[in-house]
Amino acid sequence: MKADSARGTSSEDAALLAAYAAGDPQAARTLMLRIAPRIHALAVRMLGDRAEAEDVTQEAMLRLWKIAPDWRDMGAAPATWTYRVAANLCTDRLRRRRRQAPLEPEMEPEDDRPGNEARMQGAARARALQAALAELPERQRLAVILRHLEGRPNPEIAEILEISVEAVESLTARGKRTLAKALAKHREALGLIDGT
Amino acid sequence: MAHERDLDIDDAALDLILAGARADAPLPSAALLARIEADAARLQPAPPPRAEPRRSWLAGLGALAGRLALPAGLVAAGLTGLWIGLSAGTGADFNGASVYDSAFGLQMIYEFPALAGLLPEG
Numbered sequence: 001m002k003a004d005s006a007r008g009t010s011s012e013d014a015a016l017l018a019a020y021a022a023g024d025p026q027a028a029r030t031l032m033l034r035i036a037p038r039i040h041a042l043a044v045r046m047l048g049d050r051a052e053a054e055d056v057t058q059e060a061m062l063r064l065w066k067i068a069p070d071w072r073d074m075g076a077a078p079a080t081w082t083y084r085v086a087a088n089l090c091t092d093r094l095r096r097r098r099r100q101a102p103l104e105p106e107m108e109p110e111d112d113r114p115g116n117e118a119r120m121q122g123a124a125r126a127r128a129l130q131a132a133l134a135e136l137p138e139r140q141r142l143a144v145i146l147r148h149l150e151g152r153p154n155p156e157i158a159e160i161l162e163i164s165v166e167a168v169e170s171l172t173a174r175g176k177r178t179l180a181k182a183l184a185k186h187r188e189a190l191g192l193i194d195g196t
Numbered sequence: 197m198a199h200e201r202d203l204d205i206d207d208a209a210l211d212l213i214l215a216g217a218r219a220d221a222p223l224p225s226a227a228l229l230a231r232i233e234a235d236a237a238r239l240q241p242a243p244p245p246r247a248e249p250r251r252s253w254l255a256g257l258g259a260l261a262g263r264l265a266l267p268a269g270l271v272a273a274g275l276t277g278l279w280i281g282l283s284a285g286t287g288a289d290f291n292g293a294s295v296y297d298s299a300f301g302l303q304m305i306y307e308f309p310a311l312a313g314l315l316p317e318g
Contacts (some may be wrong), residue, residue: 005317019243020236020240021240022241022243022244023240023241023242023243023244024243025237025240028233028236029233029236029242031230032229032233033229036224036228036229036232037221037223037224038222040222040223040228041221041222041223043211044222045222050222053222054224054225054228055225057228057232058228058231058232058235059268061232061236062232062235065235065239065240066239068241068243069238090217103206122216122220123219125216126217126220127211129213129217135198148214148218149217149218149221150218176210177224179210180204180206180210180230181204181205182207183205183210183213184204184205187205188203190209190213
């Protein structure tokens with residue numbers, strides 16, 4: 001994303017949040033449709049569980065609505081701030097999981113209808129990627145998802161993770177290497193057996 | 197074959213896998229969006245009440261005169277007398293120009309247009 005458009009989007013989000021706080025009923029819907037799908041995608045990929053990801057998304061958005069009347073300069077754009085909240089909520093849940101029984105990544109149901117080879121291949125790739133992501137340490141997983149799946153720029157990731165841009169670059173590079181190793185175990189599911 | 201499983205995924209293949217996943221992002225359900233919207237509506241501050249424009253005592257006097265069915269000319273004559281009395285205290289001349297030059301005078305003319313006809317030239 002270009003810096004200018006990112007800034008434009010951020011200021012539009014801030015204006016929508018101010019309009020929401022001022023009682024504009026349309027502003028909440030518009031802002032929700034801009035931010036919630038991104039938060040949901042991050043949570044699904046971090047947690048590998050749709051029900052938990054929905055809870056995290058709802059909670060992160062709830063906190064955004066609550067802070068709206070007091071939103072002045074929180075030091076971040078509304079979407080970045082909500083990403084940070086969601087990242088922390090995901091981390092909390094992953095830590096809680098480790099203290100309890102480990103949870104297998106949610107598996108999409110098999111689609112065995114005839115003629116769905118391409119769809120099945122796509123689902124197998126998604127499962128393989130989710131399983132490989134689950135092997136990454138949390139911070140690397142967050143950085144890889146935000147950079148390579150959510151397409152966020154490094155300075156924004158630095159704000160979300162509250163680290164320097166250089167640290168983000170290092171984290172994403174290490175995360176990508178770890179992911180490549182983890183994915184190597186799933187070459188067949190990825191359709192890479194023939195070296196394609 | 198076993199040795200193929202040990203091969204690392206190269207950068208190009210990894211970028212392809214990530215691009216495919218990026219294009220196939222998990223979407224929130226309609227039920228989740230409805231819950232988020234309901235939260236937003238529940239927590240939304242009420243819009244500030246629209247401030248009623250403040251009515252001047254002159255406008256109030258006009259409304260009272262209307263309610264009491266007093267002739268506008270009578271009210272205007274009374275106000276003109278009041279104006280002359282106030283002007284006398286300041287030593288200023290009483291004429292049309294002096295009324296139009298003051299905020300109070302202009303407001304009297306606005307509230308009681310019949311007053312304009314009673315003003316002396318000048």
